Amino acid sequence: MLERNMTVEAAVMENPKVLKEIQKLGGEYDFIAMESLEDALKSLGEDYDLFIKKVEGQADFKDMDRVRKMSKEEIINYIVEEIHPQELATTEKIDEIFRGAIKKYYRERGEQLFVIYEVLLLIKAELVSHFSSEEEFEFKDALAGKKVDFENLLAEHEKTIGLFDRLKYLTRDYKMNAEEPEIKELNKLMGELDEDMRRHIYIENEILFKM
Ligand SMILES: [Fe+2]
Ligand SMILES: [Fe+2]
Numbered sequence: 001m002l003e004r005n006m007t008v009e010a011a012v013m014e015n016p017k018v019l020k021e022i023q024k025l026g027g028e029y030d031f032i033a034m035e036s037l038e039d040a041l042k043s044l045g046e047d048y049d050l051f052i053k054k055v056e057g058q059a060d061f062k063d064m065d066r067v068r069k070m071s072k073e074e075i076i077n078y079i080v081e082e083i084h085p086q087e088l089a090t091t092e093k094i095d096e097i098f099r100g101a102i103k104k105y106y107r108e109r110g111e112q113l114f115v116i117y118e119v120l121l122l123i124k125a126e127l128v129s130h131f132s133s134e135e136e137f138e139f140k141d142a143l144a145g146k147k148v149d150f151e152n153l154l155a156e157h158e159k160t161i162g163l164f165d166r167l168k169y170l171t172r173d174y175k176m177n178a179e180e181p182e183i184k185e186l187n188k189l190m191g192e193l194d195e196d197m198r199r200h201i202y203i204e205n206e207i208l209f210k211m
Contacts, residue, residue, distance in 0.1 A: 004038040011037045017055045061199040072211045075140050084131045090193050091124050101182040116170050121162045130156045150209045157201045164194050
């Protein structure tokens with residue numbers, strides 16, 4: 001993952017698009033390779049977060065202006081009271097629809113659905129455990145003003161994103177071809193959960209963990 005304080009050289013090795021974008025901004029790689037990514041962008045008159053979004057091809061997540069104005073306590077409350085419960089509820093709902101659909105359409109597409117459902121269950125297990133850890137340990141410590149090591153959570157975020165990438169691939173970008181209402185509903189709910197999860201992880205990695 002790209003970090004503010006890594007050198008431009010390390011950032012380019014991490015993601016080759018960094019070089020292309022820096023050149024577009026008029027930067028000369030040889031002169032800035034050993035500078036920190038953040039300083040190099042500043043000297044090129046570019047906003048760090050905007051640059052990351054461009055390079056990582058992230059869509060603009062909704063309602064971020066409000067989140068960026070929140071304090072650490074407010075962000076943690078927002079995540080614990082709104083984001084975590086909503087995402088778990090959506091995951092549960094998707095699980096339920098899957099079970100019904102596999103049974104109902106077993107002959108026609110039971111196997112296809114099963115492969116996707118397996119990934120969904122891995123996501124569900126990961127989220128239940130990850131959210132519990134955040135709520136019981138890291139976030140509690142952060143609220144108590146302790147210094148918190150976020151390494152573990154960062155690794156789990158990467159794993160979660162990997163699982164969503166897989167889900168996205170298997171469902172062809174959440175466009176499983178179907179007339180059945182349950183499958184259409186699954187497309188919609190999984191697409192929403194994917195977007196929500198990427199936004200949630202962005203808020204934690206890029207805002208909360210850096211406070
Ligand atoms: Fe979280
Ligand atoms: Fe998290």
